[in-house]
Amino acid sequence: MKMIKYLLSATIIVAIISCESNSLKIQIDLTNFNPADGEGMAKINVRDSSQWIVADSIMLEDGKGKLSFSPDGPTSFYLSIAGLPQAITGFGHFGKLTLSGDASILPFDGKLEGTKSQDDLNLFMKKQSDFREFTNGLNETYSIASSAGDTATIDSLSSMMNKKYALLQKETKEFALNHDVLGAYITNRYLSMEEIGFIDSVLVNVKDYSSQDVNLLKKRSEALHRVAVGQPFTDLNQQDTSGNPISIKSIVSDYILVDFWASWCGPCRAQNPSLVKMHKKWSSRLEIIGVAFDQDRSRWIQAIEDDQLNWPQMSDLKGWGNSAADIYSIRAIPQNILIGPEGKIVARNIKPIEIDDYLVARE
Numbered sequence: 001m002k003m004i005k006y007l008l009s010a011t012i013i014v015a016i017i018s019c020e021s022n023s024l025k026i027q028i029d030l031t032n033f034n035p036a037d038g039e040g041m042a043k044i045n046v047r048d049s050s051q052w053i054v055a056d057s058i059m060l061e062d063g064k065g066k067l068s069f070s071p072d073g074p075t076s077f078y079l080s081i082a083g084l085p086q087a088i089t090g091f092g093h094f095g096k097l098t099l100s101g102d103a104s105i106l107p108f109d110g111k112l113e114g115t116k117s118q119d120d121l122n123l124f125m126k127k128q129s130d131f132r133e134f135t136n137g138l139n140e141t142y143s144i145a146s147s148a149g150d151t152a153t154i155d156s157l158s159s160m161m162n163k164k165y166a167l168l169q170k171e172t173k174e175f176a177l178n179h180d181v182l183g184a185y186i187t188n189r190y191l192s193m194e195e196i197g198f199i200d201s202v203l204v205n206v207k208d209y210s211s212q213d214v215n216l217l218k219k220r221s222e223a224l225h226r227v228a229v230g231q232p233f234t235d236l237n238q239q240d241t242s243g244n245p246i247s248i249k250s251i252v253s254d255y256i257l258v259d260f261w262a263s264w265c266g267p268c269r270a271q272n273p274s275l276v277k278m279h280k281k282w283s284s285r286l287e288i289i290g291v292a293f294d295q296d297r298s299r300w301i302q303a304i305e306d307d308q309l310n311w312p313q314m315s316d317l318k319g320w321g322n323s324a325a326d327i328y329s330i331r332a333i334p335q336n337i338l339i340g341p342e343g344k345i346v347a348r349n350i351k352p353i354e355i356d357d358y359l360v361a362r363e
Contacts, residue, residue, distance in 0.1 A: 024092045025068040026079065026099060030110065033063030033103035039083035044069055044090075046077045047212040063103060070094075073209030074181040076189075079112065088112050091121045091182055117182055124175055124186065131168050135161055176202050185213040188220070192331035193349070196224045223329035229348060233258075233339045234327050236291060238314040241301050246289075246314045248339070253287035255346075256339040257355065260330050262293040262319075263303035268334040272307040274352035279311060282359055287311060293333060295319040 028042055044055040044067050055069035060081070067079075071093060078087040079099060085107060088099060092115050101110025113119055138157050145153035172190050176183040187194065187202050199221045206214055227234060233248060236258075240246045248258060259275065261268035279288055292315035294300040304313055316322055324330055328337065338355065340346040347358065 022094050023068045023070045024094055024097065025066065026090075026097045026112075028060060028063070028065045028067070028081075028099045030060070030063030030081075030099070030101060030103045033060065033083065035060070035083035041082045042067060043080050044077050045080060045087070046071065046075060047216070052078075071211075073211040074117065074213075075211055076185040076213050084108050084110075089121065089125060091117050091185060093117070117179075120179060120182060124172075127168065127171060128190070131164060134164055173198065177205060180206055181209055181211050181213055184211070184217045188213060188216050188331075193335075195348070196221065196228060199224060219326075220329050220331075223326065227328050227337065227345060227348075229345050231345055232343055233337065233345055236314065236324055236327065238291070238316045238323070241297075241304065241313055246312060248289060251287050251289050251312060253285070254341050255282075255286045255359065257286060257288045257350075258337045258339065259288055259290045260293065260324060260328070260333050260335045261290055262333060263296070263299045264294070265333050269303065269307060271334060271352065272309060276308055276310070278352045278355055281356070285359060286355070289314065291315065291322070291324050293319055293322050293325070293330075 026044070033040075040060045041057060042060055042065055043057040045052050046055045046069065047053075055071075055077070056067045058065040058067055069077075074091065074093040077090045077092075079090050080087040084103065088110065090097065090112055095115040097112055097114040097118055099110055099112045101108060103110075111122070113122060138161065142154065142157050144150075145157065169191075172186065173194075176186045176191060179186065183202050184206055187199065191198070199217060203214070203217060203221060225231075235247050235249050237245060237247045248256065257275075261272075263269075275288065279286065288309075288311040290304075290309060290311065290313040292300050292313060294315050295317055297317060300313075300315060300317070303309075322330075328335075335349050337345050338347040338350050338358070347354075350358065
């Protein structure tokens, strides 16, 4: 009997230790945190499939509190505190993290640290922050040069920003390829325009963890393989500006450019004049159909009129929830696909001038 009691006790101890070692604990220790009524609640927000759920929460007392959760594998999460203006990005599987900082200093510059994966993420985020500070530092000079019509200064500043951005993208890709599941999260969050080859290279380097970050990237890879160049296009069925059903298949033309855009998207609107010009030139061989990631019908229709987009348009008015986002793995706009005479995708994210060259070569 004594031996059985001993074994039971040992089993319980092992179970407790196992639970402890597989949990991610977060100690919050803020100074000068004086929340208003209804503030002070700290939450761990994690992804569960396509939804975000609260894994743990606590009302802070004097800026202090403890949170924990036990993810199945390494995972990204956001630590939000009611009363602080922004959530803190986190990543981990097990171990102990500490969030410290002076809550009276805005923007809040607290540090979440304590594990290697979190420290690696912090270094990555620092580079992102440095780039934002760099571009913000040029904004005033750019605005003055733009108002004065100083094209030389504008071109010089644009060249500087492009070089800086290209370096940042290069470093981001290298980071993603060398950081396992954290690399999958970085790819999902910061590399929205990458194609199949790079996505699959990141996945090859990921261990067999249960992770929503990995699942999301796998889903993205599957979608990109499904709509790759050479594959038959997948139809979309939504509504036109009059509320009537419309689909890609309903468009009759040798070539069809499916343009993913939105009224609120600055880069989309900036390229519209080039699309209009190209559409006029090739109207006998090319039709465009716009797929709008809008939610406001009136803004969508007004943008079409303002930009003189004289081609069919569709939208389900769900914003980023547009069904095209999953089908064509659209995580940033503008994007497009070019469909050839045989109903197969012949190009992705092709620029208007490249479409012109493509069609000239096939006259």
